[in-house]
Amino acid sequence: xxxxxxxxxxxxxxxxxxxxxxxxxxxxxxxxxxxxxxxxxxxxxxxxxxxxxxxxxxxxxxxxxxxxxxxxxxxxxxxxxxxxxxxxxxxxxxxxxxxxxxxxxxxxxxxxxxxx
Amino acid sequence: xxxxxxxxxxxxxxxxxxxxxxxxxxxxxxxxxxxxxxxxxxxxxxxxxxxxxxxxxxxxxxxxxxxxxxxxxxxxxxxxxxxxxxxxxxxxxxxxxxxxxxxxxxxxxxxxxxxxxxxxxxxxxxxxxxxxxxxxxxxxxxxxxxxxxxxxxxxxxxxxxxxxxxxxxxxxxxxxxxxxxxxxxxxxxxxxxxxxxxxxxxxxxxxxxxxxxxxxxxxxxxxxxxxxxxxxxxxxxxxxxxxxxxxxxxxxxxxxxxxxxxxxxxxxxxxxxxxxxxxxxxxxxxxxxxxxxxxxxxxxxxxxxxxxxxxxxxxxxxxxxxxxxxxxxxxxxxxxxxxxxxxxxxxxxxxxxxxxxxxxxxxxxxxxxxxxxxxxxxxxxxxxxxxxxxxxxxxxxxxxxxxxxxxxxxx
Numbered sequence: 001x002x003x004x005x006x007x008x009x010x011x012x013x014x015x016x017x018x019x020x021x022x023x024x025x026x027x028x029x030x031x032x033x034x035x036x037x038x039x040x041x042x043x044x045x046x047x048x049x050x051x052x053x054x055x056x057x058x059x060x061x062x063x064x065x066x067x068x069x070x071x072x073x074x075x076x077x078x079x080x081x082x083x084x085x086x087x088x089x090x091x092x093x094x095x096x097x098x099x100x101x102x103x104x105x106x107x108x109x110x111x112x113x114x115x116x
Numbered sequence: 117x118x119x120x121x122x123x124x125x126x127x128x129x130x131x132x133x134x135x136x137x138x139x140x141x142x143x144x145x146x147x148x149x150x151x152x153x154x155x156x157x158x159x160x161x162x163x164x165x166x167x168x169x170x171x172x173x174x175x176x177x178x179x180x181x182x183x184x185x186x187x188x189x190x191x192x193x194x195x196x197x198x199x200x201x202x203x204x205x206x207x208x209x210x211x212x213x214x215x216x217x218x219x220x221x222x223x224x225x226x227x228x229x230x231x232x233x234x235x236x237x238x239x240x241x242x243x244x245x246x247x248x249x250x251x252x253x254x255x256x257x258x259x260x261x262x263x264x265x266x267x268x269x270x271x272x273x274x275x276x277x278x279x280x281x282x283x284x285x286x287x288x289x290x291x292x293x294x295x296x297x298x299x300x301x302x303x304x305x306x307x308x309x310x311x312x313x314x315x316x317x318x319x320x321x322x323x324x325x326x327x328x329x330x331x332x333x334x335x336x337x338x339x340x341x342x343x344x345x346x347x348x349x350x351x352x353x354x355x356x357x358x359x360x361x362x363x364x365x366x367x368x369x370x371x372x373x374x375x376x377x378x379x380x381x382x383x384x385x386x387x388x389x390x391x392x393x394x395x396x397x398x399x400x401x402x403x404x405x406x407x408x409x410x411x412x413x414x415x416x417x418x419x420x421x422x423x424x425x426x427x428x429x430x431x432x433x434x435x436x437x438x439x440x441x442x443x444x445x446x447x448x449x450x451x452x453x454x455x456x457x458x459x460x461x462x463x464x465x466x467x468x469x470x471x472x473x474x475x476x477x478x479x480x481x482x483x484x485x486x487x488x489x490x491x492x493x494x495x496x497x498x499x500x501x502x503x504x505x506x507x508x509x510x511x512x513x514x515x516x517x518x519x520x521x522x523x524x525x526x527x
Contacts, residue, residue: 001285088287089237090295111284 002043002085002112003092008076009105011050028100036084036095045082076106083112118172127173128164135178137251141225142182144288147189150232151278154250156192160185182222226251227290227342230335234303235286242277243306244313249274251338252310252331262313262328304352304408307335311356315363316509329360350399351409357392358415361385372514376418389419410436426456443472451482459490477506481516488523496523 015021036042054070070077079101086092089109096107119127136157143153160181174180233246241263248254254262260270280286291299314328336353340346365383368374396412414432418424433449447469454462466483473479480503487496500520507513 003285087285088289089235089285090287090289090291092285093237094294109284 001088001092002083002114003089004110004112005082005084005092005096005099006078006108006110007080007082007099007101007105008078008108009101010075011077012075013104014101025100028098032095032098032100035098036082041084041086041091041095043083043085045080045084047080048078051077079105118169121169124165124168124173127177128161128168131164131177131181132161133253135181136253137226137229138222138224139178139182139185140250141229142222143185143189144229144232145223145225146186147193148288149189150281151275152189152192153185154278156185156189157181159188163188178222224342226338228288230303230339231290231299232281232286232288234299234306235281236299236302237284237286238277238280240306240309242273243302244309245270245273246277247306247335248310248328248331251335254331258327262317300346300348303339304336304348307332307339308352308356308408310335311359315359329356329363332356333360345402347399347402347404348406348408350395350402351406351412354392354395354399355408355412355415357388357395358412358419361389361392362419367511370514371511372518373511374515377423381421384419392416405435407436407439410439424455426452430456443469444476444478447473447476447479447482451486454486454489459486462486463490475506477503477508477512480506481512481519484516484519484523488519493523 015025033042033045036045051070054068056067056069056071058065058067082095082099084092084095086095089111092109096102096109099107101107140153140157143157144150147153147156163184164177164181168174168177230247230251233250234243238246245259245263248259248262249256256271256274257267259265260267263270265273310328311332314330314332317328333353333356336349336356340349340353343349361384362376362379364385365379365381366374374380392412393416396409396416399409399412410432414429414436417429417432430449430452433445433452437445437449446465450462450465450469453465463486466479466486469479480499484496484499484503487493487499497520500516500523504513504516504520507516
């Protein structure tokens with residue numbers, strides 16, 4: 001099964017760029033990506049640019065409404081993702097627990113519906 | 117000879133009570149679909165009543181039920197999959213459905229089932245309901261009644277749970293060593309929730325009789341039998357037996373709660389108490405302490421004939437606090453501290469817990485008691501008022517009103 005791990009965190013609680021904590025976090029991510037690839041479960045995974053770069057869109061009455069900003073204004077923001085292919089939720093949970101941001105943010109796991 | 121319909125009905129009810137969990141567990145293992153397995157088993161039980169009424173109860177009723185349920189499941193898969201894809205898998209299912217099950221060699225897969233029902237990806241209340249439904253043999257209506265829900269709401273909760281198990285890919289497995297402690301903890305917590313729900317519901321009635329308590333004891337015994345030697349499972353069983361042994365003594369004639377040390381010991385269930393103590397010894401001999409063993413030990417100390425050893429109880433709460441650093445454990449420790457003579461230290465602890473336990477009835481009850489002992493009458497009365505407002509059942513309210521009157525008397 002494919003699972004999308006959506007990585008949320010409050011920017012105020014993230015390690016600051018240039019600090020040893022930031023270094024440790026980045027190393028954690030590099031290590032995890034390497035491991036996911038070595039285990040053969042990695043499908044995709046990257047970080048997202050900040051929510052100030054987000055644009056949201058919806059179609060209302062045939063008209064496109066474009067909005068500056070993310071879909072939901074919350075403290076915890078979607079900052080990145082992994083798409084992994086593992087046998088079941090327990091395996092997905094084991095990998096999700098290795099995501100460095102899980103230590104101060106939240107990782108949401110969603111099974112992927114694969115069309116075609 | 118074919119037995120009378122009501123005898124057949126009784127036999128089917130007995131099988132549904134005793135063997136349903138085991139049959140369901142085996143069925144899910146075979147067809148890998150929770151909802152389908154439950155529906156098929158339900159149909160098999162319904163079919164049994166008609167069929168056995170005509171030809172009598174088969175030699176192996178369990179084997180018959182499993183075989184028929186498998187056939188019903190295959191029929192359903194076929195009907196849903198007319199295009200014929202997956203036909204090979206179905207042929208395998210169909211091929212052995214006729215033979216193996218009849219020999220009544222039903223593998224015991226209930227451990228897989230209980231770990232799936234208590235998976236942390238499900239909401240705690242859902243874990244409780246699903247465990248009772250799948251392994252405890254309670255009907256949806258019984259579970260709804262126990263949790264003061266409507267039957268349709270409980271039915272929906274159960275179907276949502278089965279749907280999530282399938283869609284989210286919750287595996288049907290006994291967890292491996294890396295997750296064992298955490299997942300066992302989740303199963304034990306579910307069983308203890310079931311027990312407490314039964315125990316607190318009982319307190320409101322004049323004649324305590326534990327439907328849910330018995331379910332919880334049954335589940336813990338089952339778990340201990342399926343995976344013997346787990347100290348915490350044994351500890352939980354000991355804790356529940358010790359608590360349950362006091363059920364007839366915990367209310368007085370007016371329906372007020374009676375503290376353990378002053379309960380009428382003649383009303384305690386001696387056999388259950390003795391079994392609880394023996395289990396506690398067995399658990400502790402394994403030298404892998406855990407929260408349930410400590411709680412059982414505390415419960416046992418409260419029941420000591422010479423009165424509770426509060427120093428020992430305080431020490432046990434110290435260890436419990438290291439494993440479960442919660443406000444409720446701190447409260448219980450503060451009470452033990454006061455009982456062992458350190459009233460001032462206990463009141464300081466109570467001050468620190470004001471915000472965390474603002475809506476917790478036992479906190480205000482304990483504060484009332486401790487403030488009263490310290491001669492702080494105003495504070496004691498205020499605390500009792502708050503506790504009475506928050507009382508969850510009539511027995512507690514009666515007890516608290518009585519304590520409040522005591523605190524009102526001039527000293």
